[in-house]
Amino acid sequence: MWGGYSAGWKHVSMKLPGMAGVPFQLRWEYTQDSGVSGSAAAPAGTTKGVAFDNLVITSVHLIDPPHAPPTVSAGADQTKECVGVHNYVTLDGSGSASNSGGPLTYAWFQGATQIGNVATIVVDAPHQATTTYTLTVTDGHDNSASADTHVTIKDTTPPAITLNGANPMTVECSTGYTEPGATANDVCDGPVTASPSGSVVTSVKGVYTVTYTATDSVGNTATKTRTVNVVDTTAPVVALVGPAIIKVNFGDVFTDPGATSVDSCDGNLTSSIVETGSVNTSAVGSYTLTYTSTDGSGNHAAVTRTVKVIYTWADLQQPVNLDGSSIFKFGSTIPLKFQLTGASASQVITAKVYLAKVSNNVIGSDVEAISTSAADSGNTFRSSGGGQYIFNLSTKPLSIGTWQIRIDLGDGELHTVLISLK
Ligand SMILES: [Ca+2]
Numbered sequence: 167m168w169g170g171y172s173a174g175w176k177h178v179s180m181k182l183p184g185m186a187g188v189p190f191q192l193r194w195e196y197t198q199d200s201g202v203s204g205s206a207a208a209p210a211g212t213t214k215g216v217a218f219d220n221l222v223i224t225s226v227h228l229i230d231p232p233h234a235p236p237t238v239s240a241g242a243d244q245t246k247e248c249v250g251v252h253n254y255v256t257l258d259g260s261g262s263a264s265n266s267g268g269p270l271t272y273a274w275f276q277g278a279t280q281i282g283n284v285a286t287i288v289v290d291a292p293h294q295a296t297t298t299y300t301l302t303v304t305d306g307h308d309n310s311a312s313a314d315t316h317v318t319i320k321d322t323t324p325p326a327i328t329l330n331g332a333n334p335m336t337v338e339c340s341t342g343y344t345e346p347g348a349t350a351n352d353v354c355d356g357p358v359t360a361s362p363s364g365s366v367v368t369s370v371k372g373v374y375t376v377t378y379t380a381t382d383s384v385g386n387t388a389t390k391t392r393t394v395n396v397v398d399t400t401a402p403v404v405a406l407v408g409p410a411i412i413k414v415n416f417g418d419v420f421t422d423p424g425a426t427s428v429d430s431c432d433g434n435l436t437s438s439i440v441e442t443g444s445v446n447t448s449a450v451g452s453y454t455l456t457y458t459s460t461d462g463s464g465n466h467a468a469v470t471r472t473v474k475v476i477y478t479w480a481d482l483q484q485p486v487n488l489d490g491s492s493i494f495k496f497g498s499t500i501p502l503k504f505q506l507t508g509a510s511a512s513q514v515i516t517a518k519v520y521l522a523k524v525s526n527n528v529i530g531s532d533v534e535a536i537s538t539s540a541a542d543s544g545n546t547f548r549s550s551g552g553g554q555y556i557f558n559l560s561t562k563p564l565s566i567g568t569w570q571i572r573i574d575l576g577d578g579e580l581h582t583v584l585i586s587l588k
């Protein structure tokens with residue numbers, strides 16, 4: 167602090183940091199010299215001084231000690247994951263300290279713009295950037311100090327994808343697939359697009375994968391997949407070719423017209439139809455043929471056909487009119503005659519006749535001749551050889567009116583004719 171010596175004066179320079187503009191007091195003790203000529207001066211200006219002549223300064227006591235500058239802390243640098251449009255971050259300057267014992271004032275800056283005036287502030291930090299914030303603290307003696315802190319907001323999180331509809335999804339073969347889509351949300355960016363890729367061929371059974379991709383604004387990409395199972399639970403459609411009931415004459419060759427099968431998924435399955443049952447045209451009766459078709463997924467369907475092997479005959483012969491117009495005298499005997507034809511003629515069959523009253527009215531118009539032969543008992547026709555059969559029907563047990571005559575050849579066919587008794 168002794169700054170020099172000139173013209174018999176000891177120069178004293180004093181720098182008191184933090185005391186700018188602050189009044190202070192110096193006290194000193196001195197011993198008057200023998201000349202008794204001491205004086206003092208206090209020149210204006212920032213450099214205060216006193217001049218003493220013939221003084222010996224023995225001590226200097228600072229009434230207000232020098233003020234050390236404050237300690238500033240803007241807090242540690244921070245890196246935060248983006249959480250949306252706003253990313254609020256606390257800047258904590260509370261670690262700053264006034265080393266002069268007085269209160270601190272705070273000034274936060276982003277660039278040249280002041281953004282806060284308290285120790286701890288919350289800022290909305292820019293997304294996907296590193297921003298520098300500066301804290302300047304000033305104590306009551308105009309001592310100030312500044313420090314920077316850095317806030318980095320980054321997005322390292324890909325969007326989250328949510329599938330619409332079921333996963334896995336089941337689609338019936340050949341019914342079509344409507345893409346149900348997906349949504350995606352990014353924590354930082356909000357809703358983003360989820361685009362599907364991959365195709366579903368609904369006409370072909372199988373397992374398909376549709377991949378949905380969503381990318382946020384900084385290139386974080388997410389994918390999610392949907393499994394689409396194209397299945398076939400639908401049985402083929404089997405259809406008869408030709409009628410469901412076919413009559414074939416005894417002894418004839420039966421040609422099976424078959425059936426067709428079309429499956430909505432597997433296409434034409436006609437060639438793989440399995441037919442069960444058979445027809446023997448050498449034996450009259452009803453036969454069932456079953457046509458079963460099974461698709462590649464085990465779905466099956468069947469249709470059946472009835473084949474009736476019947477005797478061929480030349481119908482009831484005269485005197486019975488087939489149109490129901492015959493009238494016979496009540497109590498007479500009616501000759502019922504028929505002739506088997508074709509291969510049937512060689513057969514010996516059991517043919518029976520049945521009667522049922524239809525009405526008390528007479529509907530016939532032609533009075534027929536009657537048999538003079540004895541009536542047959544029972545109801546079984548007699549064979550007279552060569553496929554010719556006869557039954558002399560007694561009408562004595564009957565009554566006046568209209569009757570239905572039913573002839574049963576034993577082949578399941580229903581042969582009826584109406585006659586009138588008068
Ligand atoms: Ca993101």
Ligand SMILES: [Ca+2]
Pocket residue numbers: 398399400401402429430431432461463465
């Ligand atoms: Ca099918």
